[in-house]
Amino acid sequence: MAREALVSAGEGIELIGREQEEISVADITRLYAFEKNDLEGLCRAIGVDSLPESWKGYFQHQLDKQVGKVR
Numbered sequence: 001m002a003r004e005a006l007v008s009a010g011e012g013i014e015l016i017g018r019e020q021e022e023i024s025v026a027d028i029t030r031l032y033a034f035e036k037n038d039l040e041g042l043c044r045a046i047g048v049d050s051l052p053e054s055w056k057g058y059f060q061h062q063l064d065k066q067v068g069k070v071r
Contacts, residue, residue, distance in 0.1 A: 036062045
């Protein structure tokens with residue numbers, strides 16, 4: 001399980017896994033701050049296992065709002 005930690009200059013890092021849903025930090029930031037109507041992006045973000053539940057809930061809320069506008 002991944003956990004938050006501090007890394008100092010010169011310390012090595014190791015890739016221990018890769019998400020099945022590839023989405024970048026930039027994509028997450030874009031969805032959070034700017035493009036809250038990107039339905040595909042919101043769905044991809046919700047599918048990221050390592051994303052905190054609070055963020056998934058936020059993206060689900062944004063998705064629900066957009067779907068409600070379409071109906």
